[in-house]
Amino acid sequence: MPTEAATPTRERILDAALSAWGTRGYEATSLDALAAGLGITKQTILYWYPSKEALLEALIARSTEELAGAMQSALDGAGDGWAKVEAVVRSVFRLAARRPELLGLVREVSRLGPPAATRMSLELQPLVRRASDFLEAEMAAGHMRRHDPNLLLLAIYSTVIGMVTEVDVLRAFGEEPTARSLVRRRTDVLQLLRSALMTT
């Protein structure tokens, strides 16, 4: 295990895996393909990570950390009520623009089911709890319409992840997955959420 601060192969493998699995899918991308893209051999990957599944685990760990970081800072940021919801949604769309593979990976892992999905769930649990508590407080204060906070979160999650990762469905609905379109989608989602949630 290298103690230096530099970041070589080990990280590059994670990057490649994120990019490939987050877009083409886990089963659809072999270790050989991954290695070829990096200009190394599969055995080098297996030196750093003992198996494909272990690599996925490591990738999930790193990605959830990054994800949670981004959303934590959005949650920590100033503002309350709607401003906070908007900040979080905006941060997700920012991620969609800058690191689409990251959200693609979330979608992919949730599809893979246990044990990968379970792991990811667990690691994102604190975030979910925090968001859920926030929503509940807002409802209690009468700022938002009453809903089951968990179901509400699930709905928001589905909507946003869908809006951001469902490229082909997007096309089916006559929307090209460009940056401009992403902004429009963001605006639309925010409008929708606002009317759905806020009482005033």
Next chain:
Amino acid sequence: MPTEAATPTRERILDAALSAWGTRGYEATSLDALAAGLGITKQTILYWYPSKEALLEALIARSTEELAGAMQSALDGAGDGWAKVEAVVRSVFRLAARRPELLGLVREVSRLGPPAATRMSLELQPLVRRASDFLEAEMAAGHMRRHDPNLLLLAIYSTVIGMVTEVDVLRAFGEEPTARSLVRRRTDVLQLLRSALMTT
């Protein structure tokens, strides 16, 4: 090609493929596994469908037909404005209860990307157009808040499909995928949509 009305192997293969691919995924289920589940051999499958991809195509064709049928009748049914939206959403949740693999397949195919996703899109296009036109008319009449109809549809699609197929995310949000829970999710989605869409 059998001319009788009976339904043997050919249909059974489609059924098995729907069940397996709609839940475990396309790449994750081999032809051998499919055949074993049916008590036949892979070669029998390849006799009826020349390749795995051809089987997927046929499955998409049959499934979109069934799907479109269910939603058409919901759209055709009595009612206007909110009643119609509610009818459609209810029909999707009914499908989720009775034929979960069908919605699972939609999710799976949209993930697989072209050419499968493109095909499915094309076959569902008329339905999308009709729904989009309906929404637009309702907005024009002032019954619904103004949105881009296509984006609105995408949002509704994402929310409902997510609420219905994202089993592991569901668990992460502390919701067990039972029948009771499905009813709660339906109620919640309807409430959300109603506040989001309707002006009155």
Next chain:
DNA sequence: CGCTCTGTCTACCATTTGGTAGAGCGTGGG
């Protein structure tokens, strides 16, 4: 009876995949 046609199976096959074993190679420390 025998012929043909339909549907299923047995026997293979090439390729790909995740994974193992171990050689080689460069660098830093004694």
Next chain:
DNA sequence: CCCACGCTCTACCAAATGGTAGACAGAGCG
């Protein structure tokens, strides 16, 4: 100088996968 260690590669391998070729069984029919 050389040894040890960290890292990558070459050489394999067994299993699984999608697919091909062709045998075989039974039903319908002349």
